[in-house]
Ligand SMILES: Nc1ncnc2c1ncn2[C@@H]1O[C@H](COP(=O)(O)OP(=O)(O)OP(=O)(O)O)[C@@H](O)[C@H]1O
């Protein structure tokens with residue numbers, strides 16, 4: 001805006017002040033007579049971009065305006081970069097700590113980013129070890145509440161009689177044994193995020209209380225009548241499908257809907273096998289650092305076995321196994337199939353929970369035999385006599401089995417005699 005200092009009714013300085021209050025992003029260039037230079041300078045203090053003294057020529061005006069437009073461009077670029085940096089940090093958090101390339105998890109990342117900009121309730125469901133707590137923490141750290149407390153409560157780990165005071169706190173003398181005032185988790189998480197893990201195990205009477213807090217944003221300590229207002233975001237997590245708990249009458253339906261404003265479902269690892277190699281890399285790096293040990297890498301046969309396995313314990317199971325493998329691996333060496341727990345190399349995981357049976361019994365046995373015999377041959381560098389001895393079968397039986405099962409040799413190489 002080009003604004004003259006001398007105006008009828010309200011002078012330029014006051015107009016400038018009101019304008020800036022209305023919308024700080026409007027840039028103003030003041031026009032002033034030579035004798036009001038002092039006022040022109042004070043207009044700069046009030047947020048004007050520049051001033052031009054009258055009389056002025058066209059070139060002078062154009063020069064000032066193009067400086068202004070350059071300045072505006074720079075300002076918006078800086079704003080943009082600032083935003084991007086924030087975004088990147090958020091993503092770095094996701095990419096650094098949470099590994100995934102599967103489309104299902106990409107969708108989850110998108111949801112996490114969207115919900116991190118709000119204070120809406122989030123309900124995270126997924127099998128054990130799928131990363132529910134990690135997702136809850138990531139949402140907190142991507143949100144504006146990141147500098148405020150993140151308080152996690154495992155609803156299943158606290159005995160039901162103690163849970164109420166654990167959550168809401170109590171006043172001194174509220175019940176026998178309450179020698180001191182106690183601040184509960186709700187109060188501790190004020191202005192931050194409260195993570196209610198295993199929420200399905202919350203007893204009925206506390207479900208009612210929780211619902212009230214979520215609706216009224218206030219609660220009372222046990223043994224007190226004065227309400228305490230709080231500002232929290234609640235993220236709940238559950239292994240069990242809460243719909244089923246509701247249907248079975250163990251979980252309040254109204255609370256279920258309150259919690260699940262934004263539902264996030266984490267797919268089990270067996271449904272995102274493409275993440276297995278990435279996670280192996282990630283854990284290898286993380287765990288070899290933790291164990292102070294250099295490990296060369298993982299043999300492709302291990303990755304193959306991992307891709308076949310069902311991972312009932314999901315990412316936690318993979319992480320724990322990788323830790324064991326890193327600890328046991330030779331310094332500077334490779335993690336090999338031999339290091340895997342019994343059965344993992346050989347057993348088809350068709351019977352793993354949640355997986356559809358694709359083989360009938362005979363084919364499953366054949367698949368097992370094929371892998372088992374191949375594994376044994378690999379270990380003996382394809383020396384058949386040695387393999388037969390290790391398997392405690394006659395050499396002819398081994399040859400017969402190999403023909404029957406179509407086992408020819410390592411890769412496409414012809415078998416050695
Ligand atoms: N996408 C991922 N990338 C890297 N690590 C992950 C990922 N998901 C989970 N993890 C790791 O796997 C482990 C289990 O995750 P987490 O504790 O969040 O699972 P959970 O769903 O809460 O399990 P539970 O139901 O058993 O409590 C953690 O060590 C976590 O850091």
Ligand SMILES: [Mg+2]
Nearest residue numbers: 129132133197
């Ligand atoms: Mg957990």
